[in-house]
Amino acid sequence: MALIKCENVSIGYEGQTVVKDLNFEISTGDYLCIVGENGSGKSTLVKSILGLKAVESGAILFGDGLKQNEIGYLPQQTDVQKDFPASVYEVVLSGRLNSRGFRPFYTAADKQQAYEKMEILGIRDLARQCFRDLSGGQKQRALLARALCATKKLLLLDEPVTGLDPIVTAEFYQLIRRINRESGIAVVMVSHDIESAVEDASHILHLQEKVLFFGTAEDYRKSRIGKTFLGGGQNA
Amino acid sequence: MLDTLFHMLSYPFMVRAFAVGTLVALCSALLGVxxxxxxxxxxxxxxxxVGFGALALAAALNVAPLTVAIPVVVVAAVLLLRISGGSRIKGDSAIALISTSSLAVGVMVISVTTGMNTDVYNYMFGSILAMSEEDVRLSVLLSVIVLVLFFFFYQKIFAITFDETFAQATGVRAGLYNTLIAVLTAVTIVLGMRMMGALLISSLIIFPALTSMRVCRTFKSVIVNSAAVSVVCLVVGITVSYVCATPAGASVVMVNIAALCVYALVGALRNRRGGK
Known part of the structure; x- marks a missing residue:
């Protein structure tokens, strides 16, 4: 059984269907990139996978012991976070919230997890720093550490490199690759950057109100649609 | 000095003012962050x-002010959250819409009934004499609820404040907590407004949080510091009000302004030394 299986899913706002007839699945260890233009329904799909938006029809099924609230989500950054007074440690630790239930406090094991994830992402020494004083890349690493605290199986990244400079972007992609390969955590990344997507991902989901393509990155490169979009990317 | 203090606390109304004031200051600081x-x-x-409108209505109907004001303001709070969540009308304009409407209703009700008198003046700018035994009981109850909320659900409140989407994705019922915070804020405001004044009560929500954020760099320290600053400012403010015979609300706000300036200065100095 796959981690996530979408069966004939349609999602919309107030009667207006945004995406329809989605069929795809994500298995353990996959690295799926969701690509498509603005308004093609990528973010809407992400919200539905997270359970923040109900589907109009069809079903999103979770398997392999994955629960909906155990997805490691890296959202796009909000305005609120720009001047938020919180230490990196506090932010990362808040990723453990889904394992708390009704118990109000974090255990030593939770704190241990938070430090471990910071270690993996190379931000251990920033733990006491204030989140608002970090650089863009460091902020993303802190939020990624939080996402890792929330999951053992699946990371869901919503345009994670927006606003990062090319070097930091490359480092970030490398980090994601490493996590995917070394810990076997499946990765779903929404991205504008088709070129890098094809390079890193094992699978591609190309959306344009419906599924234009779903399959391995290799097949995507050979497909007509893939050639058109990648070719377009090179000309630009 | 000590004499003045004892003298001040020999008046029951001053004791009530201090009791309600500190508890309201504590709650509003926590919620305010x-x-x-x-x-x-x-x-x-x-x-x-909205509270002002409700008090005016209560006076006109000749019923106890809190029995009208609390339900009305609680409903308004929930409504405000719903409207800004629905995003048809943006949050800031929704608030302006509702607040000016209720102010207008309040003024209309007053003008056709009692006319502008000292009561109305007190609603606007607050009175240190306004607190009753019932207010003391209610504020104790309110602060117990707020403290329990912040003690047991602190981690969830942090998550929702920092990143509502992430919190929701990990199964936190953000809507529930937002509503709870809005309702508690409503009760805090109704309790505090007759002492602080309808025009000044929101300072208790905003000042302590902003003051602490000048210096504190973790969420926990901001919360603790806000509560402390808020209570200290209120006690000093009320004392000033008693000693100098100035209005309670305005005195408390003046002390809060001073605290904000001091914290801003400390924050600026620290940043300069840190080379930023």
Whole structure:
């Protein structure tokens, strides 16, 4: 059984269907990139996978012991976070919230997890720093550490490199690759950057109100649609 | 000095003012941190205007002020959250809409009934004499609820304030907590507004959070510091009000302004030394 299986899913706002007839699945260890233009329904799909938006029809099924609230989500950054007074440690630790239930406090094991994830992402020494004083890349690493605290199986990244400079972007992609390969955590990344997507991902989901393509990155490169979009990317 | 203090506390109304004041200051500071960070500062101001309308209505109907004001303001708070969540009308304009409407209703009710008198003046700018035994009981109850909320659900409140989407994705019922915070804010405002004044009560929500954020760099320290600053400012403010015979609300706000300036200065000095 796959981690996530979408069966004939349609999602919309107030009667207006945004995406329809989605069929795809994500298995353990996959690295799926969701690509498509603005308004093609990528973010809407992400919200539905997270359970923040109900589907109009069809079903999103979770398997392999994955629960909906155990997805490691890296959202796009909000305005609120720009001047938020919180230490990196506090932010990362808040990723453990889904394992708390009704118990109000974090255990030593939770704190241990938070430090471990910071270690993996190379931000251990920033733990006491204030989140608002970090650089863009460091902020993303802190939020990624939080996402890792929330999951053992699946990371869901919503345009994670927006606003990062090319070097930091490359480092970030490398980090994601490493996590995917070394810990076997499946990765779903929404991205504008088709070129890098094809390079890193094992699978591609190309959306344009419906599924234009779903399959391995290799097949995507050979497909007509893939050639058109990648070719377009090179000309630009 | 000590004499003045004892003398001051020999009046029952002063004891009540201190009791309600410190508890309201404590609650509003805690709730205020979340509201300010989520860009909901104006909700306090909006709700106090609704409270003014409700008090005017209560006076006209000749019923106990709190029995009208608390339900009305609580409903307004929930309504404000719903409207800004629905995003048809944006949050800031929704607040302005509701607050000016209720102010207008209040003024109309007053003008056709009692006319502008000292009561109305007290609603606007507050009176240190306004607190009753019932207010003391209610504020104790309110602060117990707020403290329990912040003690047991602190981690969830942090998560919702920092990143509501992430919190929801990990199974936190953000809507429930937002509503709870709005309702508690409503009750805090109704309790505090007759002492602080409808026009000034929102300062208790906003000042302590902003003051602490000048210096504190973790969420926990901001919360603790806000509560402390808020209570200290209130006690000093009320004392000033008693000694100098100035209005209570305005005195408390003046002390809060002073605290903000001191914290801003400390923050600026520290940043300069840190080379930023």
């Amino acid at each position: 979340s509201l300010v960070l989520k860009r909901y500062s104006m909700i306090g101001d909006g709700l106090s205007h």
